[in-house]
Amino acid sequence: MAKAEQNPSDDQEVMKGTSAVAKGVMAANPDVVSAYPITPQTGVVEKLSELVADGQLDSEFIKVDSEFNAASTCIGASAAGARAFSATSSQGLKLMSEPLFTAAGMRLPIVMAVANRSLSAPLSIWADHTDAFAERDGGMMQFHAEDVQEAIDHVLMGFRVAEQVNLPVLSNFDGFILTHVQEPADIPTEEEVNEFLPPRDPEYTLDPSDPKTMGAFARPEHWTEARYEIQRAMEDSKDVWAKTTEEFKEVFGRDYTEYNGMLETYHGDADYRLVALGSMCGTIRKVIDEYRAEGVDVGLVRPRVHRPFPTEELREALGDAEAVGVLTKEMSPGYESALAGEIKGTLYHAENQPPIKSFVVGMAGRDVTASDIGAMIEETMEASHPMAFDEQESWPQLREELLADGGD
């Protein structure tokens, strides 16, 4: 599917990514939206506030004092039984981190659109995935969109799955690359969304006519089980997500069902397979076309879902590759990139373990060009077992002349 070549159909509108996501949120008709600005997310909450001001959306719109309290007000609203939404990026997601972990522990469905951006320091407003990965272990489901359409659709599917498994969702889409792009997209109507997404029907709320205590503290006798329930809910969410993508396809016609909705592939049975998240996959497809035209059998496996981790699907999608190249916009200082490490861990008990090279690229908005991708394909083709630790991962875009030692 060559997405970039689509022409806008009659049903499509061309608008900024953040506005398109906001319109999708409007169609989901949340009870409560908590809003705080941060670049590059701001457009989402700006657009939502505009829709409220124009009477098109009648959510309670809380203009909070911080992302910390954006998450906290969503927690209160969700506990009361409301459908709650917020959006953030980078430092804002960091500030939400403490309450978001508890939203998972208290099993409160909240959907957050995360316009991915690097974490300080140095300060930067541009895209990478260090913000999303820093929240990896909190118990939030995480999706990564490749284009604006997916950014809209993941939010809608996010509500559907979150409200069934009672977990919060981080719906990631790359800052600037997707937030500020003008792309044709189908904006779901409220009628369509009503068919797909029923009103929230929570099992427990704070309704005072049936008093409940929420957020009790757990001693060692109970804590493990409470957190294990998150693990189980994540496992359960895989089936729910797979069904959700099927239902979504029936209502909207857009097909995200490949590999149970967890992965999307492009020449997925190729000898050499790249793995990447989010928007850079558009460029990767183009480069793959060029290399395939030259007779190189290379393809792409793109995880749509990062939590729950698509373990079985990745084993199937990568197990028989000659070699795998993981292109990732995050790092784990002191080890290797988290995505590469997770993929290796996933394949450890699989039948085959293809050699895996990882590449840290596109950090803080550095463009990942076609020639960068070509070089990484070629390096992946040379990968073989065994590898020394310092051969496993490379930083192909590193400008060595800027390093403190001048690269010596």
Next chain:
Amino acid sequence: MSSDLQDQDFTDEVEHDEELWNPGHRACAGCGPALAMKYITEAAGENTIISQPTGCMEVVSTPYPESSWGTSYIHNIFENGASVASGIEAAYKSFDRRDPDHLDVEDSEDLNIIAVGGDGATADIGIRALSGMMERGHDVLYIMYDNEAYMNTGVQRSSQTPFGASTTTSPAGQESIGNDTNKKDMTSIAADHGVEYVATASISNPHDFKQKVEKALEIDGPKFLHVYSPCPVGWSYESSKTVELAELAVETGLFPVFEMEDGEITSVNQIRDRKPVREWLELQGRFKHLFDGEEPSEEAIEELQAWIDERAEDLGLDA
């Protein structure tokens, strides 16, 4: 290893009788804040949702799978009691306006949403959440129960700890008379946010405190109450003297009891023959070092007395 109690199934319906703050909680003997919880629930009644940040009252009341609360109750984290309450209030506004039949909830007109936090959770780490809640005008009553330090973690100094108190992070010593700041004025902070009704109360006068809770709950929008609640463990006094110490704090003017409406002081519980603060200090172990007869200690007592006198004059506290 787990006890029989922990193996018991508490998940069935529990009969709350008429109590909304039930016995069996783990508060210490003579706990002032536990009395405050009793009075708050008595005044607010059943149709109430409590949001409580982390702290003594949360920990003593909700060890899973037990709960002392007969009202709906939520604890999230230390610094967001006010914003969790804000979110609850927003949810109910949405239900009322958009879909009153969707959830089987009481009419939010009669619903009381109350956030109840300790002094650290309110005046220190939670002040951002509180400020936002008050500034945005949520229909929430915020009650700060003040025991003048971080008691849950072992008596560390907060911005409500009085001058001269020895705590585990403001210990008295060769070079220290204990805590070196006066209590942060939370009522002025609340009033300056435009909060319509702001008041102080002491657990030594339950009738007055409960009346203020009831009065506050009649008002739409944010309300702020500061309730004085001594802690026998943190202050180091005999647990039978909690009410006495709370009353003495009022009688010395260390804790003035008053109401503010629309930013103006509208009532002050005036005191005839205000007692010297020394009488209150000498009953508590946390001020023991101030009675060593040394010069710096005398000066510290005088400094605290001067701060009290100045506030008393501002408030017209003396009858």
